[in-house]
Amino acid sequence: MIPDIEKASKEKIKALQEDKLQELLSYLQTHSAYYQDVFKKHQIDIKTITSLEDLTQIPVTTKDDLQKHNDAFLCVPKHKIIDYVTTSGTLGDPVTFALTDADLERLAYNEAISFACAGVKETDVLQLMTTIDRRFMAGLAYFLGVRKLGAGIIRVGAGIPELQWDSILKFKPTYLIAVPSFLLKLIEYAKQHDIDINSSGVKGAICIGESLRNQDFSLNTLAEKITSQWHIDLYSTYASTEMNTAFTECEAQQGGHHHPELIIAEILGDDNTPVTPGNVGELTITTLGVEGMPLLRFKTGDMVKAHTDACSCGRNTMRLGPLVGRKKQMIKYKGTTLYPPAMDNILNDFNEVLSYVIEISHNDIGTDEICIKIAASNPDETLLSKIKDHFRAKLRVSPKIEFHDKKTIQAIQFPAMSRKPILVIDKRA
Known part of the structure; x- marks a missing residue:
């Protein structure tokens, strides 16, 4: 399930993104009070923004902007909002995001192709070990993505090793969706209760919230601790509520793949222009196809390195290396x-x-x-x-x-x- 555009030439990928950028700018000009003000204040004629390189003519959007003007980013009337989520507020006050029915469908598509990227098939069963409530986008996205892929899902939620193992032994999931350090707790519980983890049928874990790899893509200490005892494949994912999109490792495990039909990614230096290839910069994103609250040149605060060499999986998309850290931290x-x-x-x-x-x-x-x-x-x-x-x-x-x-x-x-x-x-x- 690799979308054709992700196997296309870099020139075709760029052309598609530039077409979608035109659509986004027109949409923002018509529907976004926040970006209408930005275009007016900075005298930006959106017709002159025709290439990805032209994006540098547009000011960046920051987390502070989102916090101060949250409602001004909304592009649809309230009756079109189907779901409300909030950011975790790790680096400030939580921000509300409103999703339409089309946004939920886009979210499902994103997670379905992300799971497929990690090798999950419709014949697999996944056990969800994150919360799906508390206005948390990730848990909802995982459920929608598994459903769209056609695979099975067991919604156990966070914590409770006893219930997790009861579900693993009863329903035989092939993949877990979990925070990596929680896998160590599952291993410890299994040892204490004579559960043979390597005959449980679990073959992999889609991991969130903590890094698994060093910058050269070798397993870090946490991942080595897990795999030295539990012989499963670990797949990194990187996402945020603001992006409505995930970067997930393929089976080559050489960074999280970019989905160019869903998001434009820039790696910027302190001057808000792209860093030279191979250098660490701040991931800055422009969402494509989002209806409720699209973002233009949003600075995520996350410091990363992009990898553009060919991947053995057949995708020609850029890959993000492991998170170096948050800029504010x-x-x-x-x-x-x-x-x-x-x-x-x-x-x-x-x-x-x-x-x-x-x-x-x-x-x-x-x-x-x-x-x-x-x-x-x-x-x-x-x-x-x-x-x-x-x-x-x-x-x-x-x-x-x-x-x-x-x-x-x-x-x-x-x-x-x-x-x-x-x-x-x-x-x-």
Whole structure:
């Protein structure tokens, strides 16, 4: 189930995107109060925007813009809205997105081709281990995508290893949709209850929310911990509510594939122009075919690298490498630039570390400080010394580390109304 456009030449892909860009600009000019103001304020004649390169003539849209002018982005009357979702609010106040019936159909198409990208077929059964409620787009998208693909789905929801294993053993799903670290909890539960995980029939997991790979696409520590015990394939996905689209790995597992019929992707530097090929920049997206709340040059805040070499799966689309980090969570610590994912990888090296939270703050002189709060199985000076030494070896610096009990860390990770664990708390102004 590879759409023809994703196997087409780069020239044909570009031509399709430019045609769809024209349609989007016309739609925004007619229906979007926010972008009408942008075009007027910056004296932009949309007829002059004819190529992807011309996009740089249009100002970027930021998360602040979305938060301040949320309702002005809506392009349809209220009676056409079928579903409301909100962003997680990781880096600010949550933003509401309104989806029409056509948007839900587009969301289903996106997830169906994304699952197919990872090798899922209509004969497969998937077990959903994320919430489908709480205004969460991802769980709904997964359900709609599996249904469109024609596969089966078991909606278990988040947590509860006992119920997850009861469902796995009863319904024999072939794929799981889960946060990677939760797979470790399933492995631990299976060990305690004499469940043979490698005869369970599960052959793969579609993973969300946490990175599985290093920048060279090798498995990171977390993924190695999982696959060393459970012999399943792990597939990374990257998506956000604002994008209404996912970048999912194919079976070659060399980055998340771009669906050019659904989204335009730019990798921008601080000057809001494209970085030179092979460099890290901020993913900036333009949604195609969205009816309710389309976005034009929206800066996601996520730092990534694009890969454009040919993929063995037959797709000619750009691929996104593993997330380097969120731009707002970049830390300058004792002269070293860090992103939280680099610290995740180090902490995942220690089996003794049960859970953790990374807190970033400013000290009295305004420079960045890091405090990592850890729940450990044996919180002693020996473990503390080992962790600090590992940080120095890998990142050249060692942050402040505190041991806390598991309940304390869990309370920080799962505040009221949370839909997924919070591992980074940024207290900087």
